[in-house]
Amino acid sequence: MMHKRNRKNRNRTLHIGLMAVLLSAAYTSSQTGWAASGSAAAAAASAYGVTFNQAGTRLTGDTAAGHEHHHAHEEGHNQSATVQWSFLPQQPEAGNNATIQLNFKDTHGRPVQNFTLSHEREIHLIAVSSDLSEFQHLHPVDEGQGQFTVDTVFPKGGAYQLFADFVPAGGTHQVAQAEVTVGGKTAAAVPLVPDKKLVETAQNTVVSLQTGELHAGKETPLAFSFKDEATGEPAGDMEPYLGAAGHVVIVSSDLKHYLHVHPKEGQTAGPEALFETTFPAPGLYKVWGQFQRHGDIFTASYTIKVVE
Numbered sequence: 001m002m003h004k005r006n007r008k009n010r011n012r013t014l015h016i017g018l019m020a021v022l023l024s025a026a027y028t029s030s031q032t033g034w035a036a037s038g039s040a041a042a043a044a045a046s047a048y049g050v051t052f053n054q055a056g057t058r059l060t061g062d063t064a065a066g067h068e069h070h071h072a073h074e075e076g077h078n079q080s081a082t083v084q085w086s087f088l089p090q091q092p093e094a095g096n097n098a099t100i101q102l103n104f105k106d107t108h109g110r111p112v113q114n115f116t117l118s119h120e121r122e123i124h125l126i127a128v129s130s131d132l133s134e135f136q137h138l139h140p141v142d143e144g145q146g147q148f149t150v151d152t153v154f155p156k157g158g159a160y161q162l163f164a165d166f167v168p169a170g171g172t173h174q175v176a177q178a179e180v181t182v183g184g185k186t187a188a189a190v191p192l193v194p195d196k197k198l199v200e201t202a203q204n205t206v207v208s209l210q211t212g213e214l215h216a217g218k219e220t221p222l223a224f225s226f227k228d229e230a231t232g233e234p235a236g237d238m239e240p241y242l243g244a245a246g247h248v249v250i251v252s253s254d255l256k257h258y259l260h261v262h263p264k265e266g267q268t269a270g271p272e273a274l275f276e277t278t279f280p281a282p283g284l285y286k287v288w289g290q291f292q293r294h295g296d297i298f299t300a301s302y303t304i305k306v307v308e
Contacts, residue, residue: 098151103147111145156186236271287302
């Protein structure tokens with residue numbers, strides 16, 4: 001569904017004033033996401049994730065540098081960016097095509113045109129419904145001059161949170177958050193309750209998740225295992241997805257914490273995929289694991305409870 005829109009249509013796009021203010025963040029672990037907090041102490045408590053205040057502005061703090069995923073400053077400075085979001089139509093309708101447009105600007109208001117690839121893509125755009133029942137992982141297309149677009153269909157009406165994560169060339173990982181209200185038919189919110197069993201079947205594959213003790217602020221292993229649904233045997237024919245054993249995104253129930261979790265280094269696609277992360281605060285979290293088998297990409301999701 002991703003394709004370029006002609007410039008005339010883009011110029012008619014109505015900007016609805018959604019702006020995410022981005023600050024730089026060091027990528028703190030080869031298995032985890034971005035640290036975010038209002039102070040160094042809070043950064044230590046919430047390392048590995050991104051925390052937002054009520055306005056959607058990312059709160060950041062310093063983290064350990066010199067890590068494998070801490071990108072070198074290509075131009076001798078740390079480039080950060082702001083993102084201006086717009087939609088065509090201005091209010092997307094459930095079940096209909098919608099275009100999401102992102103315009104990236106540097107601190108001088110100039111287009112950001114160069115990005116470092118992360119998981120084989122320049123931009124990862126995650127869209128979730130406010131009740132976390134709907135999930136999309138999109139990859140906007142570079143239209144030039146700092147503008148990226150992607151087409152999608154929102155399955156139901158209501159509020160959606162959008163998370164765009166990216167690495168400007170010469171900078172570090174950043175995340176922009178925005179909200180869009182989708183018109184059309186709505187559905188009752190799906191209550192978020194912890195799963196009793198962390199097992200889900202998708203694309204003829206039984207996906208099981210095992211975790212360590214789920215305590216906030218402590219590194220937690222996330223071990224996914226795969227079995228063939230028909231035979232019950234380990235699925236030895238798993239394939240890489242986005243150049244890795246898998247891709248995991250985690251969002252807290254209050255939409256304040258977003259974690260983009262990478263697999264442990266040195267893994268190849270196989271009947272197991274190992275990840276590690278640290279949950280920044282107690283509460284309910286939705287976990288989406290994305291994997292590939294027989295050329296098909298599938299998603300397994302789980303709801304977990306993190307305690308103090």
